[in-house]
Structures are given as C-alpha cells and as structure tokens.
Amino acid sequence: MPEQLLYATEVMLNGLMAGVMYSLVALGFVLIFKASGIFNYAQGVLALFAALTLVGLQNGQVPFAHMINAVFGTHVAEFGWQLPAVVAIALTALVMVGLAVLIEKLVLKHLVSQAPIILFMATIGLAYFLEGLGDVMWGADIKKLDVGLPQGISETIESVTDSLFGYGFFIDNLDIVATVVAVVLVSALTIFSQYSKQGRALRAVADDHQAALSVGISLRFIWVLVWSIAGFVALVAGIMWGTKSGVQFSLSLIALKALPVLMLGGFTSIPGAIVGGLIIGVGEKLFDFFVGPMIGGATENWFAYMLALIFLVFRPQGLFGEKIIERV
Amino acid sequence: MNAKSAGHTTADGRKIGGVLMEMKNITLRFGGVTAIKDISFDIREGEIRAIIGPNGAGKSSMLNVISGFYVPTEGEVWFKGYKRGPMKPYQVARLGIARTFQNIALFDGMSVLDNIMTGRLTMMKSGLLSQALWIGNAEKEEHAHREKVEKIIDFLEIQNIRKTPVGRLPYGLKKRVELARALAAEPKLLLLDEPMAGMNVEEKEDMSRFVLDVNDEFGTTIALIEHDMGVVMDLSDRVVVMDYGKKIGDGTPDEVRNNQDVIDAYLGVAHD
Ligand SMILES: Nc1ncnc2c1ncn2[C@@H]1O[C@H](COP(=O)(O)OP(=O)(O)OP(=O)(O)O)[C@@H](O)[C@H]1O
Ligand SMILES: [Mg+2]
Numbered sequence: 001m002p003e004q005l006l007y008a009t010e011v012m013l014n015g016l017m018a019g020v021m022y023s024l025v026a027l028g029f030v031l032i033f034k035a036s037g038i039f040n041y042a043q044g045v046l047a048l049f050a051a052l053t054l055v056g057l058q059n060g061q062v063p064f065a066h067m068i069n070a071v072f073g074t075h076v077a078e079f080g081w082q083l084p085a086v087v088a089i090a091l092t093a094l095v096m097v098g099l100a101v102l103i104e105k106l107v108l109k110h111l112v113s114q115a116p117i118i119l120f121m122a123t124i125g126l127a128y129f130l131e132g133l134g135d136v137m138w139g140a141d142i143k144k145l146d147v148g149l150p151q152g153i154s155e156t157i158e159s160v161t162d163s164l165f166g167y168g169f170f171i172d173n174l175d176i177v178a179t180v181v182a183v184v185l186v187s188a189l190t191i192f193s194q195y196s197k198q199g200r201a202l203r204a205v206a207d208d209h210q211a212a213l214s215v216g217i218s219l220r221f222i223w224v225l226v227w228s229i230a231g232f233v234a235l236v237a238g239i240m241w242g243t244k245s246g247v248q249f250s251l252s253l254i255a256l257k258a259l260p261v262l263m264l265g266g267f268t269s270i271p272g273a274i275v276g277g278l279i280i281g282v283g284e285k286l287f288d289f290f291v292g293p294m295i296g297g298a299t300e301n302w303f304a305y306m307l308a309l310i311f312l313v314f315r316p317q318g319l320f321g322e323k324i325i326e327r328v
Numbered sequence: 329m330n331a332k333s334a335g336h337t338t339a340d341g342r343k344i345g346g347v348l349m350e351m352k353n354i355t356l357r358f359g360g361v362t363a364i365k366d367i368s369f370d371i372r373e374g375e376i377r378a379i380i381g382p383n384g385a386g387k388s389s390m391l392n393v394i395s396g397f398y399v400p401t402e403g404e405v406w407f408k409g410y411k412r413g414p415m416k417p418y419q420v421a422r423l424g425i426a427r428t429f430q431n432i433a434l435f436d437g438m439s440v441l442d443n444i445m446t447g448r449l450t451m452m453k454s455g456l457l458s459q460a461l462w463i464g465n466a467e468k469e470e471h472a473h474r475e476k477v478e479k480i481i482d483f484l485e486i487q488n489i490r491k492t493p494v495g496r497l498p499y500g501l502k503k504r505v506e507l508a509r510a511l512a513a514e515p516k517l518l519l520l521d522e523p524m525a526g527m528n529v530e531e532k533e534d535m536s537r538f539v540l541d542v543n544d545e546f547g548t549t550i551a552l553i554e555h556d557m558g559v560v561m562d563l564s565d566r567v568v569v570m571d572y573g574k575k576i577g578d579g580t581p582d583e584v585r586n587n588q589d590v591i592d593a594y595l596g597v598a599h600d
Contacts, residue, residue, distance in 0.1 A: 197449060197452040200442070200445065200446060200449060201446075201449055203435070203437070203438065204435055204438075204446050204449070207435035207436060207437050207438065208433050208435055210397075210429065210433040211429075211433035211434060211435060211446075212418075212435075213397070213416075213417040213418050213421070214395065214421055214427050214429070214433065214510075215421060215426075215446045215449055215450070215513065216418045216419075216421035216422045216449060216450035216513070217418055217449060217450075218416070218418045218419075219418070
C-alpha cells in the first residue's frame with residue numbers, strides 16, 4: 001500500500017509538471033482576454049509559430065524556401081549558419097513583437113467596438129492564417145528543437161527518493177526546468193503589471209476602456225503590448241512543448257487543452273490560469289492512474305473536458321473568475 | 329463682452345483670462361439623430377463654465393466632443409489658440425484635458441490610491457526597462473507622483489478610504505474619487521459631467537466646495553454639466569443652455585435666468 005501511495009505521488013508530481021504547460025498557454029489567453037475582451041483562439045498557434053520560427057532561425061533555414069524554389073527554380077534551403085540558442089530566442093521574441101504590431105494594424109484596429117463573436121471569428125481566421133504561414137515559411141515536417149535544456153530522467157531525484165523511500169521517482173529534468181521557467185515568468189509578469197507604468201496602464205485598460213482613455217492611455221499601444229507579451233508567453237510554451245515532443249503542427253492543439261483550464265480558472269484570472277492548469281495536469285494523471293485501468297484507459301483525452309463541464313454546471317465563473325451578475 | 333479681450337477679474341477676485349477653448353459651429357449626428365446642431369461657444373481661462381439643459385439636450389455629447397470621445401460631424405474645435413485636428417480621447421487627455429463621466433468610469437478592481445495614480449500615468453517618464461527593474465530614477469519618480477496624489481487625497485478629504493477597492497465605495501464617494509483621478513493629471517481644463525447627480529444635499533455641498541476650491545487654488549478652468557439650478561447659479565461664471573441639440577442661451581447666470589427661451593425650455597413650452 002505505501003508503495004501504491006509513493007507511485008501515486010510520483011504520478012501527481014508528473015501531473016503538476018504537465019500542468020505547468022497548460023498553465024502557460026492558458027496564461028496567454030487570459031492576458032489578451034483581460035486587456036481586450038478578445039477570446040484569442042490563435043494562442044496555441046502562436047506557440048506553434050514561435051517554435052517553428054525559433055527552430056528555423058536557429059538552424060539557418062531559409063524562410064519560404066519551398067515557394068522561392070518553386071517560383072525561381074532555385075534550390076535554396078539553408079543559410080548554412082547555426083545560431084546560438086540565446087540569439088535565436090531573442091530574435092524570435094522580436095518576431096513575435098513584430099507579429100503583434102501587424103495583428104493590431106491589420107486586424108484589431110479595424111474591428112474596434114465590434115461584438116465579441118466577431119473578434120473571436122477574427123482570431124479563428126488568424127489561427128488558420130498563421131498555421132498556413134508557418135507551413136509555407138518553415139515547412140510542415142516535424143522538427144527537433146534543442147536550445148540546450150536538460151532532458152531525460154533526473155538521476156539525482158531518483159537516487160535521493162530511492163534512498164529515502166526505497167522507491168526512485170522518475171521525474172523529467174525538462175519538466176523541472178519548465179516549472180522553474182514558468183515560476184520566473186509569472187513572477188516577472190506580476191511585478192511588471194503591479195509596478196511599471198505600462199503594467200498599470202495594462203491593468204487600467206483591462207478594467208475599463210473608457211476610463212483608461214480618459215487618463216491618456218492609448219488602447220492600441222496596450223493591445224500591441226499585450227499581444228507581444230502573449231506572443232512571448234507562447235514562445236516559452238512553444239520551447240517547452242517543442243523540446244519535449246518535437247515541433248509539429250499538433251502543437252496548436254494544446255490550445256484546446258487550455259480551454260478546460262480556463263473554465264476551471266476563470267477567463268479573467270491569472271492565478272486562476274495557473275491553478276487551473278495544475279489541477280487539470282494533476283487531475284488527469286491521477287484519474288488515469290486510479291480509474292483508468294477500471295474503464296479501459298486513455299482517460300487523459302477527455303478527463304479535462306469532463307472536469308470543465310462539471311465546473312460549468314456548479315461554478316460557471318471558474319475558481320477565481322469574477323462572479324457574473326446580470327445588471328437589471 | 330469681447331471674446332478676444334485679455335480678461336478680467338471677477339467680483340470674488342478670481343482672474344478670468346483669454347479664450348482657452350473655442351467650439352465653432354459644432355454639429356454632431358448619430359445616423360438620423362442630430363445630438364448637436366451648429367453650436368458655438370468658448371471657455372475662458374480660469375472660469376467655471378456650466379452647460380445646462382433638459383434631458384437629451386446634447387450636453388454629454390458636447391462634453392464628449394471636447395474630450396475627443398465623439399468626433400463632430402461638422403465644425404471646429406480650437407484649444408489654446410490652435411485648431412485641433414481629429415484626435416483620439418487619449419491624445420486629448422495628454423493635451424491637459426481631464427474629465428469625469430456621467431455614469432462614473434473608474435477602475436473597480438483597483439484601490440482608490442491606484443485609481444488616482446492612473447491619472448498621472450502619462451506624466452511618468454522612466455523607461456520600460458528601468459521601471460520593470462525598479463532602478464535609476466524610477467523609484468524617485470514614483471515617490472514624487474505619490475506625493476502629488478496624497479495632496480489631492482487630502483484636498484478631497486478621502487484619506488480614510490485610500491486603500492479601499494473602488495468597487496466597494498458608495499456612489500457619492502465614487503464621484504469624488506473620479507474627480508481626484510482627473511485632478512491628478514493636473515489638467516488645464518477639467519470637464520465634469522453631472523458631478524453632483526444622485527447626491528444628497530450634504531454631498532452636493534461638499535462637491536460644490538471642491539469644485540470652487542479646485543478652480544480657486546489651482547486656477548483650473550472647469551466646464552461642468554449640472555441639473556441642479558441652484559448649484560449652477562452659485563458656481564458658474566457663465567452658462568451655455570442647450571435644448572434639443574440647439575444653443576438657446578449663453579451668458580452669466582443672471583442673463584440666462586431671465587432669457588425667455590430658457591424659461592420656456594424649462595417650463596416645457598411646445599417646440600416648433
Ligand atoms: N453614442 C450615441 N449613439 C447614438 N445616439 C446618441 C449617442 N450619444 C448620445 N446620443 C443621442 O444624442 C442625444 C443627446 O444625448 P446626450 O447624452 O448628449 O444628452 P444629455 O443632454 O447629456 O442628457 P442627460 O441630461 O439625460 O444626460 C440623445 O438623443 C441621445 O440618444
Ligand atoms: Mg448627459
């Protein structure tokens with residue numbers, strides 16, 4: 001029995017680490033939703049696009065190589081350089097800022113004060129456009145992403161837990177790094193939003209557009225800022241997922257897992273996104289461990305959605321979301 | 329009175345200067361509704377200018393035109409002697425025009441102090457990075473802004489609610505916090521849309537005193553919309569009267585009070 005308990009603890013820890021990934025994607029959603037009321041369907045694709053760009057830049061891939069070769073009959077493929085990971089990440093972050101500027105200029109600016117459903121549709125369009133653009137720019141094959149993050153089972157943890165409990169925990173080094181990075185990222189974002197001028201402006205816009213305008217805050221600037229931050233969060237998520245399972249187009253599907261996370265955490269709460277992600281991560285692993293065997297396994301595919309459904313019935317505003325009371 | 333004259337001193341010793349803001353032939357249409365019909369008036373430096381009129385007369389619309397929330401269909405807006413091009417509300421705010429809203433627009437999730445601090449956002453200089461890292465001048469600057477804000481808090485007598493989330497305040501206090509936030513921007517021109525609406529007599533008296541003090545101590549020019557005639561007559565130097573989008577009177581409180589069109593509008597005489 002204690003063995004069973006130890007095993008469950010290990011499963012739970014692994015779930016926590018997986019949950020960090022969900023939290024990261026959900027965080028991007030919440031940032032944009034708070035600041036502009038837009039449900040950004042493209043958040044997952046942003047992570048994919050960031051990861052594709054990172055791999056491409058790092059390995060010196062020529063963007064649009066296929067298209068260039070088809071049009072000009074050339075055979076370009078690579079620049080022949082290998083960028084250091086830090087440089088490639090910094091460049092990709094710049095690309096994400098550029099993308100935020102373009103999204104604001106080409107899409108959002110023209111849809112100001114449209115109904116939320118219209119903006120939502122626009123982000124669906126954006127998602128497919130970006131997916132296509134990623135394909136055309138960098139190719140559709142699965143790519144290996146290596147920015148030097150440690151990977152594989154942590155031997156230290158295994159030997160320490162083995163000598164303590166007589167049972168070695170299998171924890172992936174990458175998961176530990178992801179957790180640390182996520183904690184640093186969230187702390188940095190919190191400090192930024194609490195103490196910087198732009199952070200204050202961001203909170204103001206998230207709270208009331210009219211009031212924000214009246215104190216001289218430019219909504220368009222804030223939108224670019226928040227999409228840039230969301231792009232950066234997507235980049236971090238993309239690096240983690242890409243390192244773990246290769247950069248492939250199914251990466252954009254992680255956006256779907258963020259949806260139940262948001263239902264749990266509430267669409268407007270940053271702590272909610274984080275806690276929601278962790279609950280889903282742990283919940284689906286434990287559920288699969290305890291209940292899975294009884295009902296034939298593969299519960300991870302649907303557990304999150306079921307949990308979200310139950311939440312929708314009993315607490316539609318999520319764990320931390322503001323209670324919605326219709327004014328009459 | 330000559331609009332171009334250098335100014336004069338009021339009976340109670342306040343200095344009224346030259347024209348600060350001039351609205352020229354403003355018309356504003358929403359589809360079929362004409363909210364403002366060809367209205368012109370000016371606001372002089374240092375004065376308290378009231379805009380009055382029955383419900384739906386177009387008063388808030390006029391304030392929204394001044395603050396850039398509405399773009400006039402026709403007409404020109406002049407500020408400090410320059411014609412103002414089409415401007416976004418945040419750009420107008422940065423010119424030194426602060427405002428409050430008829431329906432109160434505060435940041436409900438923030439404390440009173442944070443709300444008022446947002447009024448100074450556009451005056452903060454430290455760059456993104458030094459702010460984020462809290463180095464260099466960022467801390468010193470923050471303190472300077474805090475000091476100014478604390479002065480305003482003292483001035484409006486809201487020390488005891490500094491840390492309270494604004495969403496929990498009663499209506500009257502919310503209006504006061506909104507005024508505080510507008511004042512924090514140290515505006516040249518302050519626009520108040522019904523600052524005393526929905527208040528009891530005592531709250532109204534407080535608010536009237538604050539409006540007068542702001543004008544007197546800081547020399548802030550004020551344009552306000554108000555329904556309470558007693559308040560308007562007490563506070564304002566000059567009054568614009570609107571009805572059905574048209575200007576039907578403009579002058580000192582006494583002149584306006586004796587204007588037949590104004591009396592008719594308020595007594596509900598049939599319109600042609
Ligand atoms: N954004 C808008 N869209 C359409 N019509 C508008 C808009 N804003 C104002 N109006 C119309 O313009 C007219 C004037 O409205 P406004 O709010 O300026 O009146 P008001 O004098 O401030 O009235 P009150 O004393 O009730 O506040 C009204 O007929 C109103 O319905
Ligand atoms: Mg009004």
